[in-house]
Amino acid sequence: MTTLKLYRHPLSGHAHRVELFLSLLNLSAEIIDVDLMNGEHKQPAFLSKNMFGQVPVLEDGDITIADSNAILVYLASQYDVEHTWLPIDPAAAAQVQRFLSVAAGPVASGPGAARLVTLFGAALDHGKTKETANQLFKTLEAYLSQHEWLAASHPTIADLANYTYIAHAPEGGISLQPYPYLRAWLQRVEALPGFIPMQVSEVGLAA
């Protein structure tokens, strides 16, 4: 019997990738919303869970893990007995890590950051975030014309880590229309048994 608790915000793509993986693994967790708008994540109680003051954070009994990709690695290592989501073979594991770095790099600073501008009014260069996103999407489009999944011949946590902010790129003003292979890959992720979407934001759309 697990006692998983996920601290998240419903519009956080970083948190969504964890919620998605929990669902795909058929693991139930208590979901605790952190009030980012009122700075709950910068209060001592939350900072004691993550010194960087960011969601998501996962608690599994007395184990606390912060950072979405670290949580995906933990859940795969702890609960995926077949080790398909994060292969053990060193070269295969490195392929997954390569794409976790993409998720933490250009996906976060491209489509992720563009959405921060349009939905939450972040003081970032929107043009630069869109440029980063389109550069990345062009590269991934060519790659996905030859590959079904990002890091292996089957889905891995690399696909989940990259999925959410790419799927929600249009919220940041970035069209996915020019990228049919990228859209087909998104649809393959969405067809996985247990898939759950992140809600589409209405925050900022009225502004």
Ligand SMILES: N[C@@H](CCC(=O)N[C@@H](CS)C(=O)NCC(=O)O)C(=O)O
């Ligand atoms: N590297 C972190 C990034 C997490 C992150 O950026 N979380 C955002 C929400 S999507 C957050 O908590 N922002 C509040 C802040 O940074 O003050 C991860 O992968 O978990």
